[in-house]
Amino acid sequence: MEKSKVLIIGGTGYLGKRLVKASLALGHETYVLHRPEIGVDIEKVQMLLSFKEQGAKLVSGSFNDYQSLVNAVKLVDVVICAISGVHIRSHQILLQLKLVDAIKEAGNVKRFLPSEFGTDPAKMANAMEPGRVTFDDKMVVRKAIEDAGIPFTYVSANCFAGYFLGGLCQPGSILPSKDSVVLLGDGNPKAIYVDEDDIAMYTMKAINDPRTLNRTMYLRPPKNILSQREVVETWEKLIGKTLQKSSISKEEFLASMKGTRDPY
Ligand code: NDP
Numbered sequence: 001m002e003k004s005k006v007l008i009i010g011g012t013g014y015l016g017k018r019l020v021k022a023s024l025a026l027g028h029e030t031y032v033l034h035r036p037e038i039g040v041d042i043e044k045v046q047m048l049l050s051f052k053e054q055g056a057k058l059v060s061g062s063f064n065d066y067q068s069l070v071n072a073v074k075l076v077d078v079v080i081c082a083i084s085g086v087h088i089r090s091h092q093i094l095l096q097l098k099l100v101d102a103i104k105e106a107g108n109v110k111r112f113l114p115s116e117f118g119t120d121p122a123k124m125a126n127a128m129e130p131g132r133v134t135f136d137d138k139m140v141v142r143k144a145i146e147d148a149g150i151p152f153t154y155v156s157a158n159c160f161a162g163y164f165l166g167g168l169c170q171p172g173s174i175l176p177s178k179d180s181v182v183l184l185g186d187g188n189p190k191a192i193y194v195d196e197d198d199i200a201m202y203t204m205k206a207i208n209d210p211r212t213l214n215r216t217m218y219l220r221p222p223k224n225i226l227s228q229r230e231v232v233e234t235w236e237k238l239i240g241k242t243l244q245k246s247s248i249s250k251e252e253f254l255a256s257m258k259g260t261r262d263p264y
Pocket of ligand 1: 012
C-alpha cells in the first residue's frame with residue numbers, strides 16, 4: 001500500500017486517537033497536531049507522548065494561529081481532521097474553515113478528510129434541532145472545501161457503536177441495563193452501527209484510494225445493520241435474560257427533546 005505523510009488534527013479525541021493508531025499501524029508517516037491550549041491537561045499530554053513513543057511526530061499548532069496551521073499542513077500530503085462536533089459535547093466544526101484556508105494556501109495537500117464520520121450531512125436537510133447544527137456546519141465546511149478546489153474524501157460512518165449500541169440504542173444512555181429497555185416506537189427500524197476502531201481503519205485505508213477521491217465513502221457493513229430489537233436480542237442472549245420492554249412514541253420522544261441544551 002502507498003505510504004503517505006499524514007497530519008491528524010484532533011488526534012487526542014475519541015475518534016482521533018483511533019485514527020492515529022490506525023495510521024501508525026499502516027506505516028504512514030504520522031503527524032499529530034499538538035495545540036498549546038491543551039495547558040495542564042496531563043492526560044492529553046501523556047496521550048500525545050504515547051503517540052510519540054509509537055512513532056508519531058508531534059507538531060505544534062493552533063486554530064488561533066493561522067500561520068501555524070499553514071506550516072503544519074505543508075509537512076504532509078494528507079490532512080485528516082477529527083475535531084469535535086457533537087452537540088451534546090463540544091462542537092467546533094466551523095473552526096475547520098481556517099484549516100481549509102490553510103490547506104488552500106499551502107497548496108501541497110493531495111487529500112483532505114474533514115471531521116465528518118457520521119450520517120451523511122447532505123442527506124440531513126430535514127434534521128431537527130438541537131442536533132442539526134452538526135449537519136449544517138459540516139455542509140458549510142464541505143462547500144468551502146469544494147469552492148477551494150481541495151481534493152477530499154468524506155467519510156460517512158453512520159452510528160458510532162460506543163454511543164449507540166452500548167445503551168441499547170436509547171439516546172442519552174451508553175451502558176446497557178440488565179433489567180429493562182425503552183424501545184423507540186416498535187423498535188423495528190434499522191440503523192447502521194460501526195465500531196470506532198473500524199471507522200478509523202477504513203478511513204486510513206481510503207486516503208490513497210482513487211475510488212474515494214472527491215467522493216463520500218459510506219461505511220455500511222451488512223452485519224452491522226440492525227434494528228433496536230435485534231440489538232436488544234443480542235444483549236439478552238449474552239446475559240441469558242429477557243429484559244422488560246416498554247416503548248416511547250414518536251410524539252413522546254420529540255416532546256422529551258424540548259428544552260435540551262443548545263450546542264456550545
Ligand atoms: P472529540 O469531542 O473527542 O474531540 C476531538 C478533538 O477536537 C480533540 O482532539 C480536541 O483537541 C479537538 N478540539 C476541540 N476544540 C478544539 C479547538 N478549539 N482547537 C483545536 N482542536 C480542538 O471529538 P469526537 O471524536 O467525538 O468527534 C469527531 C467527529 O466524529 C466529529 O465530526 C463528530 O461529529 C463525529 N461523531 C460522530 C458520531 C457518530 O455516531 N457517527 C458520534 C460522535 C462524533 P484537544 O484534545 O486538544 O482538546
